[in-house]
Amino acid sequence: MSTASVAELLARSAAAWCPGAAGVTSAVRLSGGASQETWSFDIMHPDGAIGAILRRAPSGYGAAPGRAAGLDAEAVLMQLAHDAGVPSPKVLHVLKPDDDLGTGFIMQRVAGETIPRKILRDDEFAGARPKLARQCGEILAGIHGLSAASLPQLRRMNAAAEIAELQREIDGFGWPRPVFQLALRWLRGNDPGPSERVTLVHGDFRHGNLIVGPDGVRAVLDWELAHLGDPMEDLGWICVNSWRFGVIDKPVGGFGTYEELFAGYEAASGIAVDAQRVKFWEVMGTLRWGVMCVGMMQRFRLGPDHSMERAMIGRRSSETEIDLLRLLAPRG
């Protein structure tokens, strides 16, 4: 689909749900976001342009098979989070068949930065960086506190099911992975058992999915992997070394400490963090990211999306192997 036709379709769509909309300008496909298409555009309006983002599934292409919550569920979750005071873009429109844009939704464009290296290194964010870990804890407390009754239908996961799923995927690679097998053994031996608390889990709370401004986190994006499960999973995932982007001594996203993350979470939720569970989920998350990297490579080979980016992400699986060894078999 060409850029021009997406802009035309967006203009036609906006006219139907945005009173006063007078066309669409600056439609551009954004880089990043490997599994779904993201477009930025402005809706022309007498009261001033409205910055908007389209998120849609390209036709004929499934996201993470079996794991994705679905774009409709994502739209609902984003709106719930927004209404509960979690920094989130407002959902403007959920795509309908008449829009002829595939499946997905349109949301408010939130100004700020998602590129990790900029957030971690640019002067603009120097004031925000020391606050981010605590803020992430507070935001996760808000997400985990969303009322279960209001949530859309979501997968329910626990550690044992996750381990079994990873085992199946790794055994299906047809490529030997001794370090992954070592990690699976460790996870089996250290599974803390089902969590007493089961909540909404964002599932992909990390750099790239957080819009940050000089004032801190402005929006949480990408609910594609949302599910029900152990809330400590989200705290472990943001500590996975791959999301530290080189600042490896600051475990939370390369900007903060475990203590700051936990303090923010506990202050906002009144619920104690189980640090051992978080560690367990950090190991699980590291392995999970390694498996996702291999999955990208397989989809590069088999799928319709035969892109270099996917192929190259396959070569990132070894980064998780060194991180697993650093976690499970540190050298003296």
Added chain:
Amino acid sequence: MQDEPRPDELVKAVAEFLRNDIAPQISGHAAFKLRVAINALDLVTRQLTLAGDSDAAELHGLTMLLGVHGTLDGLNQDLADRIAQGDVDLTTPGVKEHLWQTTLAKLAVDQPNYGSYKRELEPK
């Protein structure tokens, strides 16, 4: 026998052309994709340069560790299976050292600038 230049020399020359002559002229999504492309070519150059030696070392390590002969793929599968079954673990002599050595060799090709890798190369 194929003539010179070697594949690694050719790939490196192409990567340098793209990096020095083309990248400055490109912007937006195409620039992002071009960076990925250049990274891929650099990776291929590293593999062509390094993997011969590291594969030989890995095969030797696996043969010593498992006490059997085989292909690199076959012996790695054997090691993975033994770890999965619990017959081999980190207390097995030589296993930890072997896994570290092979993993470091992968990183040297895949991502020599990865933070954990650079940290592990520092003198202790």
